[in-house]
Amino acid sequence: MIKGEKGIPIEELNPDLLPRVRKGDRAAFDELVMAYRKQAFSVAYRMVKNQSDAEDLSQEAFIKAYQNIGRFEGNSSFYTWFYRILINLCLDFLRKNKRRPEKTSIDWDENGDCAAESNPAFAAPASMNPDEQVIRGEAGNEILKAMEKLSPQQKLVFQLKHMDGFKIGEIAEITGQSEGTVKTHLFRAMERLKSSLTERGVTL
Amino acid sequence: MNKKCRQFQENYTLMLLSELSEDESAKTLEHLRTCESCKKEAGKISALLELVPAIEVPELDEEDWKIYQNRLNTKLSERLAAEKKPSRKPFQPGLPLWATSAAIAATAVFLILLKPWAPVSPKTLNFTQIIRQQPKNQEEAEMLAYLDVALSLAEETQAKSALTNPVIAQELSSALAQEREL
Numbered sequence: 001m002i003k004g005e006k007g008i009p010i011e012e013l014n015p016d017l018l019p020r021v022r023k024g025d026r027a028a029f030d031e032l033v034m035a036y037r038k039q040a041f042s043v044a045y046r047m048v049k050n051q052s053d054a055e056d057l058s059q060e061a062f063i064k065a066y067q068n069i070g071r072f073e074g075n076s077s078f079y080t081w082f083y084r085i086l087i088n089l090c091l092d093f094l095r096k097n098k099r100r101p102e103k104t105s106i107d108w109d110e111n112g113d114c115a116a117e118s119n120p121a122f123a124a125p126a127s128m129n130p131d132e133q134v135i136r137g138e139a140g141n142e143i144l145k146a147m148e149k150l151s152p153q154q155k156l157v158f159q160l161k162h163m164d165g166f167k168i169g170e171i172a173e174i175t176g177q178s179e180g181t182v183k184t185h186l187f188r189a190m191e192r193l194k195s196s197l198t199e200r201g202v203t204l
Numbered sequence: 205m206n207k208k209c210r211q212f213q214e215n216y217t218l219m220l221l222s223e224l225s226e227d228e229s230a231k232t233l234e235h236l237r238t239c240e241s242c243k244k245e246a247g248k249i250s251a252l253l254e255l256v257p258a259i260e261v262p263e264l265d266e267e268d269w270k271i272y273q274n275r276l277n278t279k280l281s282e283r284l285a286a287e288k289k290p291s292r293k294p295f296q297p298g299l300p301l302w303a304t305s306a307a308i309a310a311t312a313v314f315l316i317l318l319k320p321w322a323p324v325s326p327k328t329l330n331f332t333q334i335i336r337q338q339p340k341n342q343e344e345a346e347m348l349a350y351l352d353v354a355l356s357l358a359e360e361t362q363a364k365s366a367l368t369n370p371v372i373a374q375e376l377s378s379a380l381a382q383e384r385e386l
Binding site for chain 2: 026029030033034037038041042045046049051055059060062063066067139140143144161162163167168183186187190193194197204
């Protein structure tokens with residue numbers, strides 16, 4: 001759930017909230033944070049793949065939103081404006097930490113294979129039988145490897161759509177692109193993933 | 205791949221990602237009945253989306269969220285307090301830029317020309333002071349008069365530095381002392 005209760009943004013459920021935050025009401029700000037913190041943390045975590053960094057980045061996004069709420073003109077919804085701040089912070093962070101190895105995401109073994117199966121963050125669902133888990137785990141590993149080869153835009157759009165559950169219109173607002181461009185990134189990401197898997201001998 | 209098949213694959217992806225209405229989904233699926241290659245491709249798209257492993261996000265409990273919220277509030281309070289602090293201004297507030305520049309330029313000229321940091325020879329000063337402030341008798345007064353003449357001559361001949369030289373000053377002082385004893 002991205003927006004809040006029953007998929008409706010908290011600021012729409014409580015129209016008084018944003019004007020109160022604008023006036024510096026910290027209690028209203030707390031309410032806003034409580035509505036978005038879980039999703040904000042998840043989005044940041046999927047991007048930076050580290051709990052402490054994801055906490056810091058999502059907190060920083062809330063602070064920036066509070067400090068700049070006066071500039072929010074309401075041309076887009078508050079939550080897409082907020083996620084735009086968050087995603088830009090995460091992208092900046094990733095750019096600055098390009099050479100730093102990711103701590104909890106994909107572990108590459110000596111042969112260059114992805115050890116995602118051993119990583120709880122990428123484990124196949126426990127409800128599957130062991131054989132199914134192995135097959136899925138292997139295919140999942142290949143997909144993760146292939147995802148690393150996507151362009152940053154394709155990867156971001158694919159993650160926001162498929163993993164974080166944003167609508168294409170929302171992704172367009174967050175990334176400042178047209179819906180057509182977002183779809184193009186998404187389809188190209190799918191195409192590249194399919195061909196990468198075929199090259200690696202994975203049958204879909 | 206013809207245009208219709210490409211359109212189908214895009215729409216089918218959007219359908220699986222919950223981006224199509226029921227009507228649009230129904231129209232998309234109609235194409236499947238007639239196109240074998242798209243049927244095969246649809247299977248691949250479904251499999252791919254199904255196989256993408258979920259990146260499990262760590263579950264934070266109530267206590268974690270309390271810490272998260274407290275930390276956020278502390279950070280925000282610190283940031284707001286820092287914003288309120290008046291920033292240090294290098295010069296007096298309200299002083300126009302031109303006046304500041306002029307003051308800096310005047311100071312620079314003063315420092316370069318007068319070199320206030322350069323040590324003044326204490327011996328030269330003492331010598332002058334002794335001679336000028338404490339003439340003991342007529343002879344000293346006469347000596348002072350000779351020195352004045354010598355100084356003016358030295359200035360004229362650009363040899364002032366010789367008189368301000370501490371060594372020469374010392375010699376002159378000794379000479380004067382000897383004169384007094386006599």
